[in-house]
Amino acid sequence: MPDLLKKAFDAVSALPPERQNALAELILAEIEDDKQWDEAFDGSQDKLAAMAEEAIAEYKAGKTRPMDQVL
Numbered sequence: 577m578p579d580l581l582k583k584a585f586d587a588v589s590a591l592p593p594e595r596q597n598a599l600a601e602l603i604l605a606e607i608e609d610d611k612q613w614d615e616a617f618d619g620s621q622d623k624l625a626a627m628a629e630e631a632i633a634e635y636k637a638g639k640t641r642p643m644d645q646v647l
Contacts, residue, residue: 634640
């Protein structure tokens with residue numbers, strides 16, 4: 577376990593149980609959120625690559641404009 581994480585756990589262990597549980601819920605929610613983002617990005621790489629190729633083709637075909645000219 578990294579030293580910083582151990583230091584954090586030591587500090588949390590000195591708190592009342594309710595506060596420990598609240599922090600544990602936050603940590604677990606953050607881990608789950610990271611997992612969902614990882615899964616979403618893992619499944620989208622092919623689609624993102626296709627969109628990038630399409631954008632490059634449109635640029636090369638002269639079908640794009642600078643953003644300041646769009647508005």
